[in-house]
Amino acid sequence: xxxxxxxxxxxxxxxxMQKGTWDHLExxxxxxxxxxxxxxxxxxxxxxxxxxxxxxxxxxLSKTSKxxxxxxxxxxxxxIAHFMExxxxxxxxxxxxxxxxxxxxxxxxxSEDTQKYIGDMLEASRRLYGAPHKEPVFELKxxxxxxxxxxAKKPVEVEVKEPVKPAKPVSAEAKTVAEVKKPYETxxxxxxxxxxxxxxxxxxxxxxxxxxxxKAAPKSDEExxxxxxxxxxx
Numbered sequence: 001x002x003x004x005x006x007x008x009x010x011x012x013x014x015x016x017m018q019k020g021t022w023d024h025l026e027x028x029x030x031x032x033x034x035x036x037x038x039x040x041x042x043x044x045x046x047x048x049x050x051x052x053x054x055x056x057x058x059x060x061l062s063k064t065s066k067x068x069x070x071x072x073x074x075x076x077x078x079x080i081a082h083f084m085e086x087x088x089x090x091x092x093x094x095x096x097x098x099x100x101x102x103x104x105x106x107x108x109x110x111s112e113d114t115q116k117y118i119g120d121m122l123e124a125s126r127r128l129y130g131a132p133h134k135e136p137v138f139e140l141k142x143x144x145x146x147x148x149x150x151x152a153k154k155p156v157e158v159e160v161k162e163p164v165k166p167a168k169p170v171s172a173e174a175k176t177v178a179e180v181k182k183p184y185e186t187x188x189x190x191x192x193x194x195x196x197x198x199x200x201x202x203x204x205x206x207x208x209x210x211x212x213x214x215k216a217a218p219k220s221d222e223e224x225x226x227x228x229x230x231x232x233x234x
Contacts, residue, residue, distance in 0.1 A: 004129050005081045006037060011053055012077035016070070020061045027053075045131050051124035059117035068107065075106040076118065080125050089126045096122075 014022075014030050027050075034049060035041045060072045083091070083099050096119075100110050103118065 003038065004084060004125075007034060007039070007128060008052075008077040008081045008125060010034065010037070011049075011056060012073040015053065015056050015060050016073040020057045039131060045128065048124040048127040048131075052121050052128065055117045055121035055124065059114060059121070062113055062117070068109070071107055075108065076103065076121070079103060079106070080118075080122055083122070084125065084129050089129050 010030075010033065018026060030053070031041060031046060031049070039045055056073070056076065059076065060069055063069045063072060079099065079102055083095070087095055099122075100115065100118070103114075104110055108114065
C-alpha cells in the first residue's frame with residue numbers, strides 16, 4: 001500500500017509543479033520516475049498513469065482559486081489513497097458517495113465536472129493499485145574517502161636586507177675645489193718644513209760662531225779699570 005501512496009502522491013506533485021501544463025519530454029521524465037519506484041511500465045500501466053495524471057490536471061485547471069488548486073493536488077490524491085486502502089480496490093455506490101462527502105469536507109466544491117474527473121482518476125488508480133511492482137534497486141555509491149588533512153607549513157622567513165644606497169655624485173664644482181685644495185696643502189707643508197730647517201740652520205750657525213769667538217779671544221791678566229764715579233755737574 002505504501003507503494004501506491006508514493007505513486008499517487010508523485011502524480012499530485014507533478015501536476016502542481018507543472019501547473020497543469022507539460023510537454024512530452026516532461027511526461028517521459030514522470031514515467032522514468034515511476035519506473036524507478038519499482039513499477040513495470042507495461043502499456044496498461046502507462047495508459048492508466050496517463051489517465052490519472054490527465055484527470056487530475058483537468059480537475060486542477062477547473063479551479064481558479066490558488067487555495068482550491070492546492071487542495072486538488074494534495075487532498076484528492078491523499079483521499080484516493082485512503083479510499084483504496086479501505087476498499088482494497090472494490091467499492092459500491094455508497095462508498096463512492098462517501099468519498100465525495102470527504103472531499104467536500106476539505107473544501108473541494110463537488111460539481112458534475114468534479115465528480116467526472118474524480119471518478120476517472122479513481123478508476124485508473126484502481127488499475128495502478130493492483131499493478132505488479134518490485135522493490136526499487138538503489139545504486140550503491142562508493143564510499144568517498146576524504147583526503148588526509150595537509151599540515152600547513154609555516155612560511156620561510158626571508159631576511160630583508162636594506163638596499164645599498166648609491167654614492168652621491170660629486171659635482172664638478174666640488175671636484176675643482178678638492179683638486180685646488182690638495183696642492184695648496186702640500187705647498188704649506190713644504191713651506192713649514194723649510195722654515196723649520198732654516199731656523200735650525202740659523203741656530204746652528206749662531207752656536208758655531210759663538211763657540212769660535214770664545215775660543216779666539218785672548219785672556220788678559222790685568223784687572224779691568226774701575227769706572228770713575230759719575231760727577232754731577234753743578
